[in-house]
Amino acid sequence: MLSPSLARAEAVQSIVGDFNRVDVAGYALLLGALSAALVSAGWLARQRNRLESESRGLRSELSVSQHKISKYQAFIADKNRRVVIWDGQNSKAELLGQLPSETGAPQNDGDFLAFGRWLTPGSASEVERAIEALRSHASTFDLVVETSRGEVIEVQGRLYGGRAYAVFLALNNLWAELAELKIERNRLRNSIASFESLLDSIEQPVWQRDAEGRLTWVNHAYCEAVEASSPNQAVQEGREILGTLTREKIKATTTPESPFRDTVSTAVRGGRTFFEVVDVRGPAGSCGMAIDVSSAETLREELVRTLKSHAETLDHLATPVAIFDADRHLQFYNQAFVQLWGLETSFLESRPDHAELLDRLRSAHKLPEQLSWKAWKESCLSVYRALETQTDLWHLPNGQTLRVIASAHPQGGVTWMFENLTEQVSLETRYNTLLQVQGETIDHLSEGVAVFGPDGRIQLSNPAFRALWGITEAQAAVGTHIRLLEAACKSSYDKADGWKAFGKMITSFEDERPSSQGTLELYSGLVLDYAVTPLPNAQTMLTFVNMTDSVRAERALKEKNEALRKADELKNDFVQHVSYELRSPLTNIIGFTDLLKTPAIGPLNERQSEYVDHISTSSSLLLTIVNDILDLATVDAGIMQLDYSEIDLSDLLDDVSMQMTDRLQEGGVTLEISAPSQLGHIIADRQRLKQILIKILTNAVNFAPEGTAVKMKCWREGVDFVFSVTDRGRGMEAEMLSSAFDRFSTNPKGGKRSGPGLGLSIVRSFVNLHHGEVSIDSAPGQGTTVNCRIPSASIPQVIAAAE
Incomplete structure (x- = not known):
């Protein structure tokens, strides 16, 4: 561990180190700030000196610019110039300067910008379009326009x-004159362009030539006529529409005072064309136009042909025709006119006067005799002074009747036509006679007849019509409207399908009027058959036939037929009911009879056995009859259905021959069957086909003599099974053949056993159900042959039958 003194010394030293580091950083920052301030002050001083220098230069330039602006304003302020300035697309216009008052330009800015008030309409629209293009698309322009006072102004x-x-500049002296010339030049150019456009759009070829006769301009019609692709090509290649001789003639004869005008023929697009050419010569050349007159020439030729055709047509007419001119001289006549009057051709070819012609006919006694010939002739010739067509009848001495028609021409002259009415008068006489005969015939008819016009008014009626409806002659008078007739007949018949329906059909406006038929029963009991028949000229005929007796007879027959039908239904119901009721006891009788024959019941003596056999035979026969009747009743009711199946014909014939064994032995007859070894199969009802064979064989055995053979021949024709059964009996007469297949029809002669006569009837019914055919060939003493054809059913029929 350190001593306390040493620790304090280290702490003091750390504090002094920290203080020195902080002080040094502060002094460094202060020195940096002072350096930056000194640098900024120096830079600002230099900038100030530069700005002062630039300011002195700008003030100098501003002074110069202001001096120039003053000069420009003084220049613009000249009275010969006005400037309109737009700063931007939507800015307001600024105007400087003025134009002289004699130009007609307004001094006010707003009036000046209304160019239509002081410029001509064409100039105003031109200036407005140019300014719009300048401001929108920066399109500069230089225009020379004209004021409404006739002064010329240049616009830039x-x-x-x-x-x-x-800039609008007022021009003076030579400049104004030059501008006017420019305007006039533009006007002339526009006029020339308009005329060229007009000439270029017309269908007539137009051309222009220089003094040497060379083409300088052509229109599109000229270009098409010479088959050039463009007018320039026609001019450059010198394609001419006129021939050389025609051009030389035009050049030689045309003068400025006398233009060339003539009709020439030339080839255009491969065809000959007629042109009316007009060529005018001027100082610098000539110009011409070709008018296509081919149609006019064609019409002229067509007119000549038409006149000739009309003359030939009139010459072949059966009606005499003569044409005189305004001077009353004969110009045309046909052959019928010559034949009518019998005049000489030389006289007619001399074009005689009409009065002379009438005098000649009178002298030949060919005109009607008149009390005053002069007045009659003057009346005939007055048509030359009339405005309308005149018609007259001439009764000639030879018995002919002529209708004379004189028609005056607007340009003068008269056409005379003579219509021979002799045959018409004769026909009219015969027609009137025929009408009288028809009237008498209609009046005597037993059927009621009435004819109505399109207005619903009666034209004619006969007495039978009035008698059937119980009306008087006055009520059915000519001109009586059908509504009045309806009211008169109301007491006899007043139903909606009566006279109201007749009125609608008679007065109908339909283009195709249908006819109608029906029956009416009047209150009086009369039954009338009516017919509405459209006639020509929109007329309608009503006819009524009294069918009362026929209707009564028909009703009686219907009542009897209904009674017979009900009786037949009752019979069928009775037979069917009785057949079913008889079958049950017969079955019991047959069953008990068979039971008596068995040894288990006990022995029977000879007489008892004979009686039992008779009972069994009779019961079987009665059951067969009952079954036959029941089958016929089922067929008549339409409810019998065939049970189709595939049948082996050989097996079927074997089965039939087995069942016929007892009957053959009983009749003493043999059965000969002739059939191919393989008959094949057929689709049919096995039970019904078996019944057909057995019924036919039984019938043959019944009529075959003992000891003979019944022959049965079988074969196939396509898919059909065909067979015939022949016996050698007495045969049948013709009246018996017609009823052989009828029910309950029996042959009392020659049969071993009599029956109810239902066998062949059942055969025909079953064959018809199979869509087959059965017939009998027989003659007295030659036996009888029954022919039968059974077609094989198709698969759809089998399916339908199964369903």
């Missing part, structure tokens, strides 16, 4: 230091 637009200046 410039940009200086971001400002827009418009």
